Amino acid sequence: MNYQKALLFVLLIAFSCAKQEKVMVSDSENQHPKLILTAKGVKDIRAQLGTIPIFDNSLLKVKEEVDAEIALGIETPIPKDYSGGYTHSRHKQNWFVLQKAGVLYQILDDEKYAKYVKDMLMQYEEMYKTLPLHPKTRSYARGKLFWQCLNDANWLVYVSQAYDCIYNYLSEGERNKLETNLFKPFADHISVDSPQFYQRVHNHSTWGNAAVGMIGLVMDDEELIQRALYGIKGKEMDKTAKDDDGGFINKSGKAGFLANIEEPFSPDGYYNEGPYYQRYAMYPFLVFAEGLQNVKPELKIFEYKEGVLLKSINALLNLSDADGDFFPLNDGQKGMSYYNSALVTAVDVSYHYGNQDPGLLSIASKQNSVLLDDSGLAVALGIREGKTKSFEKKSINLSDGPEGKQGGVGILRNEDIELVFKYASQGSSHGHYDKLSYSLYENGEEVIQDYGLARFVNIEQKGGGNYLKENKTWAKQTIAHNTVTQNETSHYKGKYEIGSQNHPDLHYFSSDNKEVQIVSSKVRNTYSGTDLHRTMAIINDVDLEKPFVLDIMRVTSDKKNQYDFPFYYFGQVLDANFEYKTTSTLKPLGKKNGYEHLFLEASAKADDKNSKFSWFNNNKFYTITSVTDKKDELLFTRIGANDPEFNLRRDPALIVRRNNVKNTTFVSTIESHGSYSPVTESALNAKSSIAEVKVILDNKDYTAIMIANVKGNTKLFITANSDALKETKHNLKLNGKNYSWMGSYYYKQTNK
Template sequence: MIFKKNLLVILTFLCYCSIAHGQKRDTYFFSREDIQNIKEAAQTSWGKTIIDSLKAQINVRMRHSLVVPKEEAGHLHDYFCPVHNVFFEFDWNKPTEHYCSFCDKTWSSDRINWAWIAIAQNKNLQFLTDCMYVYLSTSEKKYAELIRKMLLDYSDKYPNYKVHDKGRNKVVPENYSAKIYAQSLDEASWFSDACRAYSVVKPLLKKNEINKIETNLLREGVNLLLQRGGGGNWQVWNNSGLAAIGVALNDNSIVNIAIENSKVGYQHMMKTHVNKDGWWNEGSPNYHFFPLRAMLLTADAVRSMGYNLFDEQLEKMFTAPIKGIYSDMTFPSHNDGWYGVSLPTQIKLYEVAYARYKNPLFLNILQACYKIEDRLSPEALLTNTTVDLNEELKEPESYLFGQTGYGVLRSKNKTVVLKYGSSGGGHGHPDKLSISVHNGKSEILPDLGTCAYGIPDYLNWYKRTLSHNTVVVDFKDQSPTTGQIIYFEPTSIEAFTDKAYPGVNMTRKLHFTDNSLFDEFMCTSDSIHNYDYMLLLTEEPKIEEPFVNASLDEDISYRQIKNVRKSTLNKNFTVSTSTEKITFHIDNTSLFEVFTGKAPGIPPTNPDIITKTGTEKRPVAPCYPVIIRIIDRNMRIQANWEFF
């Protein structure tokens, strides 16, 4: 805290010095070349489609009041039905009534109502961005006028917003509180984009309007963000917000802190939080692309301030995910984050990446993604490039992400992933030696990711060891730890951990060829333990063995499994679905138990990304646990998979 206070004093002094002495550099978010590309691309058939789509979105927004909310916002993750885990249906005219179509019920509470405000603020930010791109493309001043009015409205209200958290508590600055939103993370993200819109229309504003926006909004924002930050993705977004404000104010002292501060600046975060293999160190596709956008916006913003951050390491953050995709261009949903993150959902980032790097691989990704999705991202205008959809994406090969800690085995269009790496920090899951299987069409043995953080299932199920395809010892979650790779080949992988559970050594090896997978899981200990080997299938399995009704009540995570059935066996057995058959061989035990049931499975996808199939609106899909329980010192289970 002392560091932050000193930093604020120093920055305030530097800001006044820079104003007193004047600054000659012309700053921008869009260079002359960028603007020329945008205008030219807007004249193409695909560019006109983008502009027409943006105008349609603007017109829809203008059917409702453009007045900025006067109250502080809550947290987006509270805007979900607590029963079905689905996003409520947002209605501009009903800030206190929130409908779930699966309940056929309207919900209301303080937290839900405050979350409604957060969504309204997000929609306003999207409105500003849409107007910005249409104005840049067409020079139609009515769109600049819409930006002007809304930013002036924010300038009236921002000084009066109270610093608050998700519960509307008036908390001290050391916490991650904010003013527009409940989190400084969201506030920084807002400034990262809003400053771009302001910079584009600034030449059209009167002097008193410029002074009002810069004094009441931007410099107030600087004062808040300098007292915030922290670590991980929070800090890179904090840097992005500061960099954007610094560029908008033409204030190099702010930008220098965002980029060069030795403890929290962009360059420090790149060195300490991006793994050598290119992944962000929180170990999640969602929490890779989320901070990547912040770093991309920062690099783009500070070009006019003399920085070139488009280096090899930032480029590697774009190339690494391409090596980790399934054949449908989705990712295993490791750790926290929305299920269903894919290259198509992140396509606007790759549009900007191609515009800056001109890497042919990124163009190939655009070509592959636009076979699935329509090209409607306004960032595409920056490339000014027509995408040839006849080009095929080269199939990725088996790959080991050694520092992030997972291996990808491929056989034709099928993929098996073994996760053994670091814990992932606060967004990590206790799931060492877990696997996921994709059969070329979908995950049949999924990593579930997480539901919204405000839903009880988040902590009771999705963030627990039991909800992963690994082994639970003595009904407890694994301890945060990092496993070790033993060997990796294009068809085989073996990994090990002896820190997930005290006194237990765990090893898993996979061999994957053609239409078969061999999976061996071993646990050894000097003491007797309860070993629960878990597989979570997306289709209800058939097991030709006698079962009786049972219950699982050992822990709250076990209680999420319903319709429990149990069979006691002492021989090999087979589990089958319409897409695979799994034959289990259990060593060195006379009797073991097999449990089946039904549990929360794949949750809805990111509500901010509208998909053609509506996955962001569907309820939670069920999954079907198969648990093999062994009580002994050691456990050795071999599973032979055959894919149909």
């Protein structure tokens, strides 16, 4: 902060503190603000201003932003655009500015902010009385200010906070006018008029529930509050519009805010749509929960379902890489991280309403921002008082499903290597057909990638900023992921109705030994008559420079099939121990199920024992060593076929193709090794340290893998395929030698 800003801030503090007693008339629980920022919180904040740097700086940034908007004047254009268009962006900016201006009015007691909020709300009141449905018709549930009800709900979640902050500034007549002509009709439109949007379990509905409930809390409208908590009931349902616009009403009858806590969250806090959408949904979950905690503490909302909302924040933070970027499971946009404003809310709320975990303060410090409310004050005070500790990420297994019995996500962490193993349920409408898939990271950089979504969010030139058709034809398809595809057909035939009724099961997860971290899962019904069982480990072996990945994918089928097993790597091809032939003309690998989007660039016959492939990325070297035979094909492919509008990234993959077999096992190791300096132009440890990988035994009870390194040492890894309980004792004879152990796996050197 420069000298002029610092001086301005000191004067600002002195001004607001001098007027404190005039505004804080009472600390009654019913006094506004009461929703997120509370009357007591305002008093406490004012008492600390100037002594809490992260809060003071956050306040100054917000003040500068809002002052700039006030100088530009108020604009509430007639809606006409999709996401990314001018009218959409303007109304979106308005909801942010209204909320921030309301907070500034409370903290700084400057009437210009209250007047700005009032004047803009009155313009919206005048517009909304005669506003038809949005002219864009693509959405299954059209809004009025926006092309979809979802964005209307976004607007009301934020604006309800602004209204709460200036509630006592307005006259009774002004409040009646706004509530009668704007807020109540607005809440009705996104709920009883749009049940296909509101009456279901989905992140969209969570926003709708929170919007209706928060404005209900501000207005003391019990009907709206009950509608928010439990969905549309009784006579209200008779008034609902027909579900004829592509949406669906929850046929189980479960709806409302509480149902949206019960159904998508597992007991571990994993949200079934994945971290990208959990991040998006966390804001309405948490701000409405805050409002309920402040206005209706008897509900004990943060204790609901054994405190799952607060657990979910810890789960979400663990679903990020070393840089804080969320793993792109399901429809996830890469680059979304805990620096997003929704995660500022999550961290602050978790600290304030949870157990004040000092690790959260380290993330807040990296975010360099706090909320301008009671929870943000708590974080700022914690940082000021020196309570900060590092947020430690370890290997973790997060169950999926309301009762934690629908698979999950296992995250293995060993030094700088992170492996994300997805064995979760379908993930609602945002789910992909990628059972037992994985992605691999080193120090926050993708090594083996998950594609994520096919969408340019809020970039109007790309499909109005919405999902592109390639999201269905490519990103959701099985071949787009690092798992097995059978007969060029996606898991569950790419049908949501089938996928949503099936899920993998955890076989075992082991992270007690810091040198060997393992997750193993089985799934049936991805293909009729075919079962999959995958075991993945990160092993920190003394003979190798860095921890390496061991991957065992067992396929059991009742008939012969073609199996494709891809590695979506990033970087430049360096070397291979097999001869490949490049194609002179690029052609698609197949005709449907995602194959139509893969160009075949080169092909080869695999090596008889091991096929080795090395590549170079981010000044590091990587090698895959796969157990193969001469019948296997190796296909170099690249995404981008049948993509005339260049909607897809041109990323490469190596595919192991195994044809005309029933039961088979894909076994591979993935190494990160060495480095390259472009300054000294020197390469260190540029070649693989694994000399051979061999399957010693593979049956329904055990799979045993021998791994030999270039130093001449051999290691034996055995995984229990049937009984993997920790207390189970195993005895196995291999090549005339007995091996005994207790638990799920065995890993030791064999040639000492």
